[in-house]
Amino acid sequence: MSAPAATAAPLLEIEDLRVHFPLRRGLFGRAQGAVRAVDGVSLSMARGETLGLVGESGCGKSTLGNAILRIVEPSGGAIRLGGVDLARLEGEALRAARRKAQMVFQDPFASLDPRMRLGESIGEPLLVHGLARGAALRAKVSDLLARVGLQPEHADRYPPEFSGGQRQRLVIARALALSPDLVICDEPVSALDVSVRGQILNLLLELQRSLGTAFLFISHDLSVVRHVSDRIAVMYLGRIVEIAPRDTLFARPRHPYTQALISAIPLPDPKAQRARRRIILSGEIPSPARPPSGCSFHTRCPLATERCRTEIPVLAPATDGSQVACHLAT
Amino acid sequence: MTAAAPILEVRDLAVAIGTRRVVDGVGFALAPGEVLALVGESGCGKSMTALALLGLLPGAARRVGGTIGFEGDDLARLPESRLRAIRGNRISVIFQDPSGSLDPLMTVGDQLAEGLRAHRDLDRTALRARSLEMLAAVGIAEPERRLAQYPFELSGGMCQRVMIAIALAAQPAVLLADEPTTALDVTIQAQILDLMKDLRRAHGTAIVLITHDMGVVADMADRVAVMYAGRIVETGRVDAIFADPRHPYTRLLLRSVPRLDDTPKTPMTVISGSVPGQGDWPPGCRFAPRCPLAEDACRAEIPASADLADGRRVACRRHADDAAWGRVA
Numbered sequence: 001m002s003a004p005a006a007t008a009a010p011l012l013e014i015e016d017l018r019v020h021f022p023l024r025r026g027l028f029g030r031a032q033g034a035v036r037a038v039d040g041v042s043l044s045m046a047r048g049e050t051l052g053l054v055g056e057s058g059c060g061k062s063t064l065g066n067a068i069l070r071i072v073e074p075s076g077g078a079i080r081l082g083g084v085d086l087a088r089l090e091g092e093a094l095r096a097a098r099r100k101a102q103m104v105f106q107d108p109f110a111s112l113d114p115r116m117r118l119g120e121s122i123g124e125p126l127l128v129h130g131l132a133r134g135a136a137l138r139a140k141v142s143d144l145l146a147r148v149g150l151q152p153e154h155a156d157r158y159p160p161e162f163s164g165g166q167r168q169r170l171v172i173a174r175a176l177a178l179s180p181d182l183v184i185c186d187e188p189v190s191a192l193d194v195s196v197r198g199q200i201l202n203l204l205l206e207l208q209r210s211l212g213t214a215f216l217f218i219s220h221d222l223s224v225v226r227h228v229s230d231r232i233a234v235m236y237l238g239r240i241v242e243i244a245p246r247d248t249l250f251a252r253p254r255h256p257y258t259q260a261l262i263s264a265i266p267l268p269d270p271k272a273q274r275a276r277r278r279i280i281l282s283g284e285i286p287s288p289a290r291p292p293s294g295c296s297f298h299t300r301c302p303l304a305t306e307r308c309r310t311e312i313p314v315l316a317p318a319t320d321g322s323q324v325a326c327h328l329a330t
Numbered sequence: 331m332t333a334a335a336p337i338l339e340v341r342d343l344a345v346a347i348g349t350r351r352v353v354d355g356v357g358f359a360l361a362p363g364e365v366l367a368l369v370g371e372s373g374c375g376k377s378m379t380a381l382a383l384l385g386l387l388p389g390a391a392r393r394v395g396g397t398i399g400f401e402g403d404d405l406a407r408l409p410e411s412r413l414r415a416i417r418g419n420r421i422s423v424i425f426q427d428p429s430g431s432l433d434p435l436m437t438v439g440d441q442l443a444e445g446l447r448a449h450r451d452l453d454r455t456a457l458r459a460r461s462l463e464m465l466a467a468v469g470i471a472e473p474e475r476r477l478a479q480y481p482f483e484l485s486g487g488m489c490q491r492v493m494i495a496i497a498l499a500a501q502p503a504v505l506l507a508d509e510p511t512t513a514l515d516v517t518i519q520a521q522i523l524d525l526m527k528d529l530r531r532a533h534g535t536a537i538v539l540i541t542h543d544m545g546v547v548a549d550m551a552d553r554v555a556v557m558y559a560g561r562i563v564e565t566g567r568v569d570a571i572f573a574d575p576r577h578p579y580t581r582l583l584l585r586s587v588p589r590l591d592d593t594p595k596t597p598m599t600v601i602s603g604s605v606p607g608q609g610d611w612p613p614g615c616r617f618a619p620r621c622p623l624a625e626d627a628c629r630a631e632i633p634a635s636a637d638l639a640d641g642r643r644v645a646c647r648r649h650a651d652d653a654a655w656g657r658v659a
Binding site for chain 1: 371372469470471487515516517518519520521523524542543544545546547548549551568569572582583584586587588589590592594595597598599600601604605
């Protein structure tokens with residue numbers, strides 16, 4: 001499936017989204033600055049599209065995913081899903097609007113209540129939203145189980161009877177129960193063994209083809225992200241530093257961080273891997289509580305100049321459809 | 331195979347939990363400065379193999395057979411007191427989870443100093459300088475502050491890097507690294523792998539590297555041993571294993587990882603089924619229930635290992651059946 005035309009109204013439009021966590025000292029301490037976990041992110045997604053979101057620990061990618069669904073509260077900005085700004089809704093209106101977007105987390109063991117039968121877990125969202133009950137609910141649950149490659153009989157069993165891969169299928173089935181337009185997948189295969197990982201990725205791709213669901217696919221693993229995404233956004237310390245169509249990003253990464261990230265992936269090919277010139281960054285990722293001045297990547301950037309230390313670069317469009325936030329990008 | 335006498339030579343290693351053999355007849359030799367990657371899915375016995383070498387097996391697991399030749403001794407017969415002197419000194423270990431490896435009651439600086447002192451007579455100033463250097467080398471910012479801190483004051487990723495710094499500071503003859511970089515970010519992983527290469531170049535340290543990441547194997551290993559269900563099913567030089575795997579499990583394992591040159595959004599190769607419960611192995615070739623080439627004879631008896639011309643050993647009855655290989659993946 002090719003990416004839908006960009007001219008259609010976007011499914012999701014995020015504008016200047018910020019999530020700042022106040023830093024407090026002591027039990028009743030006053031706020032002493034803030035952790036800028038997400039710091040002015042804007043992006044949009046088309047219907048049926050997969051946007052990959054990559055970056056290293058602490059870059060804010062999971063917080064961004066959680067903020068879209070208001071699992072964590074944004075400090076500012078707009079989150080328009082199908083034209084409705086989730087950031088401005090409360091109570092019942094928020095709950096109804098949120099039906100259109102669901103979440104799949106990394107750890108399938110923590111995502112399912114071990115004391116609930118699978119049928120109840122999967123059917124719960126339908127019941128809560130008053131969309132199905134009785135025989136219709138059971139039929140819908142059977143259909144969802146079949147879609148993720150499980151048996152209708154599994155509805156009467158409990159999570160501990162299932163392996164990690166099977167449980168991730170169940171979590172996906174539950175996320176699909178309300179026919180969402182958008183599913184946010186946060187490291188959905190990172191906890192799985194290599195053979196199971198492929199099965200889950202194949203399932204996600206197949207569901208997208210048959211249901212037309214859009215995925216925001218959050219992962220630290222660029223090879224996996226490349227395999228499932230139409231476009232890819234790279235985050236560093238709370239900001240998007242580059243966003244581009246998948247093939248463009250890999251053929252011509254523009255941001256020095258994207259270049260380093262791609263060059264750090266070890267290729268499963270001894271000859272190619274050993275012949276390759278790699279960019280090895282030094283130092284560690286700075287704390288989002290004390291981000292460096294100017295471009296937050298300047299402390300690790302091999303190309304940084306004086307301007308990078310003082311002036312924050314903005315995400316600017318390039319001619320090939322990518323956007324990059326770097327003073328030096330051409 | 332390198333001509334030098336091996337620094338570590340494991341023969342017929344067996345580990346059991348009760349009556350179940352979780353490691354069953356594993357053997358390999360490691361030349362000085364050589365990197366051997368042990369690969370396979372979780373539950374195949376890779377970590378148990380590494381733990382057994384230094385008498386670190388957990389809980390009910392016991393070594394029930396085999397010899398472990400190292401610098402003239404058989405580690406399998408040494409008393410705990412002698413093993414303790416070797417651990418962290420001549421043989422260092424890095425685990426994926428650092429929590430059990432750092433002493434919670436000692437500062438980072440004291441733990442690093444212990445490893446460094448084992449080798450050279452360094453005065454306090456030199457010791458401190460070398461400690462700071464090691465912390466910086468594993469990508470730890472503000473190393474001065476970290477030296478005075480205790481493990482609980484550090485993040486998980488930082489503990490991991492401290493443990494790696496300690497293991498490398500000892501300049502061991504052999505390093506056992508069990509998923510050393512799996513929990514780390516990819517740019518930090520690149521730094522750590524480079525450090526391990528430096529160690530090997532500068533001190534001739536031989537490395538047993540346990541990993542599920544075929545990219546890390548391609549980057550680091552001289553030789554590869556593929557484990558399945560408690561046994562080594564194929565072993566050989568890294569180039570040969572990647573270019574022309576001769577065991578269907580090796581081939582499927584290599585094909586089931588996403589590559590930067592595959593076609594996105596197409597179905598990935600998967601290995602059907604899953605690894606059987608530890609020690610609960612099927613009869614005959616243990617991979618047969620998941621193998622696209624399995625026939626009755628495979629299920630009847632454990633296949634013997636065949637030596638191929640390029641120094642490879644493979645335990646598959648059909649390793650030379652080229653006509654059938656198209657069916658694997």
